[in-house]
Amino acid sequence: MTKEKDERRGAFLQAAALLPRRLREPLEGLDGAIQADAEEVRLRAGWAMTVLLPDGERNVPGAEEALLPGDLSLVLEVATHASAHTALSRVCQGFFTLEGGHRMGLCGSTVVENGEVRNLRQLSSLALRVARQRRGVCAPVLDELRQGGGLHSTLILSPPGGGKTTLLRDLIRACSSGEGGAPLRMAVADERGEVAALWEGIPQLDVGPCTDVLEGCPKAEGLMMLLRGMNPQVLCADEITAPADLAALETAANCGVSLLATAHGSSLDDLCRRPLYRDLLAMGIFQRLVTISGRGTARKYAVTDLEGAPC
Numbered sequence: 008m009t010k011e012k013d014e015r016r017g018a019f020l021q022a023a024a025l026l027p028r029r030l031r032e033p034l035e036g037l038d039g040a041i042q043a044d045a046e047e048v049r050l051r052a053g054w055a056m057t058v059l060l061p062d063g064e065r066n067v068p069g070a071e072e073a074l075l076p077g078d079l080s081l082v083l084e085v086a087t088h089a090s091a092h093t094a095l096s097r098v099c100q101g102f103f104t105l106e107g108g109h110r111m112g113l114c115g116s117t118v119v120e121n122g123e124v125r126n127l128r129q130l131s132s133l134a135l136r137v138a139r140q141r142r143g144v145c146a147p148v149l150d151e152l153r154q155g156g157g158l159h160s161t162l163i164l165s166p167p168g169g170g171k172t173t174l175l176r177d178l179i180r181a182c183s184s185g186e187g188g189a190p191l192r193m194a195v196a197d198e199r200g201e202v203a204a205l206w207e208g209i210p211q212l213d214v215g216p217c218t219d220v221l222e223g224c225p226k227a228e229g230l231m232m233l234l235r236g237m238n239p240q241v242l243c244a245d246e247i248t249a250p251a252d253l254a255a256l257e258t259a260a261n262c263g264v265s266l267l268a269t270a271h272g273s274s275l276d277d278l279c280r281r282p283l284y285r286d287l288l289a290m291g292i293f294q295r296l297v298t299i300s301g302r303g304t305a306r307k308y309a310v311t312d313l314e315g316a317p318c
Contacts, residue, residue: 012039012040012043014139015042015044015139018109018137018138019034019045020034020042021109022105022107022109022136022138023048025085025105025106025107025109025135026048026082026086026135027078029070030056032069033056033069033070034058034067036069037058037067037068041058041060041065044060045058045059045060046059046061046137047059047137048134049133050074050079050082050132050133051074051132051133052075052076052130053074054074055067055070055072055073056074076129079130079131079132083133086105087103087105101113104204104205104206104211105135105206106206106211107138108138108204109136109137109138110135110204111133111134111136112136113130113132113134114130114131114132114133115129115130115131115132138211138212140173140176140177140212140213141177142213143177144170144177144306145177145178145180148174148297148308148310149178149181150187151295151310152178152295153182153188156188156189157188157241158191158240158241158265159295160260160265160266160267160292160294161178161266161294161295162247162266162268162269162287162293162295162296162297163175163178163268163269163270163296163297164270164271164272164274164297164298164299165269165271165298165299165300166271166273169302169306170299170306171245171246171269171271171299172202172245174297174308175202175243175245175267175268175269176212176213178267179193179202179215179218180214180218181215182241183214183216184215184216184217190215190216190217191240191241192218192238192239192240192241193215193217193218193219193241194218194219194220194221194239194242195219195221195243195244196221196226196230196233196242196244197220197221197223197229197245198222198223198224198225198226198229198244198245199245200223201245202214202220203218203220203222205220219233219237219239225251226249226251226255227249227252228255230242230244230255230256230259231258231259234258234259234262239264240265241266242259242267243266243267244268244269245268245269246269246270246271247268247269247283247287248283249283250286253286256290256292257292260292266293270287272284273300274298275298285318288316289318291313293313294313294314295313296310296311296313296316297309
């Protein structure tokens with residue numbers, strides 16, 4: 008088993024350790040290659056536990072018994088160290104972060120107050136997503152993005168699941184650590200906790216030693232708070248989706264801060280066809296576009312100079 012696969016297997020076992028013993032032990036008994044490839048553990052009331060592999064879900068030997076709603080509640084209690092009530096209060100974002108950076112997605116009967124989802128009163132399914140970090144994926148593009156002692160403002164583009172957040176995180180780590188130039192003060196508006204995965208204030212995923220993270224705050228407000236309070240050299244945000252995000256980015260750019268952000272899309276032409284991103288490009292605040300194509304180890308990265316690029 009390669010070093011990378013061994014690390015992936017270790018991450019799976021760390022995630023499995025968050026489950027009650029009856030469910031944990033069958034996962035620990037899986038073949039090492041399956042453990043290395045498993046992306047999620049899926050738990051649904053009325054069905055047996057499965058693991059999600061790149062080619063689909065697979066049953067787990069020794070865990071053929073159908074799960075009950077009470078089993079899901081126990082999973083939540085164990086995984087959150089008896090703080091399930093806190094986790095359920097964050098159900099509006101669809102998941103919460105666990106120790107190690109792993110994520111628990113959850114479904115069930117919602118409690119709605121004033122038109123907003125506030126809680127779940129009955130669990131129906133859980134998805135334990137294994138946190139895996141790919142260090143070094145930014146190497147093919149880092150030199151093109153570093154600018155003297157700083158960083159070109161850069162927008163990362165790919166379809167959903169194409170690796171935007173993975174590349175964003177690794178660029179933050181590399182710049183914060185001084186790879187390709189001097190270390191930079193990086194500030195991350197991590198609205199959904201997917202970039203750094205804070206646990207008790209400590210990033211569970213490596214974002215470097217000179218990085219400050221604001222988690223759980225809407226991006227527009229978070230970017231402004233970081234700009235005012237943390238004196239960043241580079242402001243970072245995942246998935247620009249709203250006009251308020253654009254306004255915050257423009258304000259930051261006008262204050263002399265470099266920007267590092269992601270967006271859903273397949274190409275520059277795709278961005279130009281969509282009003283929000285067309286407006287973003289028209290601002291001229293990004294100098295580089297990194298487009299990701301392919302999947303997994305076959306991913307490719309293309310850097311486009313946006314200065315003077317037509318839209």
